[in-house]
Amino acid sequence: MAGEAGTRGGTRRAPKPKRQFRPRLLLLGLGALAALVVWGLLVWVAIDSGRSARGGDSSRWAYLAVASIGAVACLFLCLFLVTTLLRKIGILDEPQPKPRSSAGPHRH
Numbered sequence: 001m002a003g004e005a006g007t008r009g010g011t012r013r014a015p016k017p018k019r020q021f022r023p024r025l026l027l028l029g030l031g032a033l034a035a036l037v038v039w040g041l042l043v044w045v046a047i048d049s050g051r052s053a054r055g056g057d058s059s060r061w062a063y064l065a066v067a068s069i070g071a072v073a074c075l076f077l078c079l080f081l082v083t084t085l086l087r088k089i090g091i092l093d094e095p096q097p098k099p100r101s102s103a104g105p106h107r108h
Helices: 023-054 060-089
Strands: none
Touching: 023 060
16 A cells, blocks of 8 residues: 555654753743732732822822832733743744845835
């Protein structure tokens, strides 16, 4: 039966690489988890500061502003680290560079 049309002689897949422990990926995951925990704490501080500020303690508005900006930064960092981790694992593809035209910019 070997050599008949439509049959395969063998598989074309490469052997799967062995899984190995990569400390960099662990650090990315732990960093993302830490950023998420800090984000949660900062959101909690912002909510508490907002309640106090509305209750008449005007000095808490500064805490609310700093905690809000910090929470946004931590959430951005967490998402960045998770995206990087998923790219290193192979779940997400690396971004492809945009091809440049050789003619240069077109002006009217």
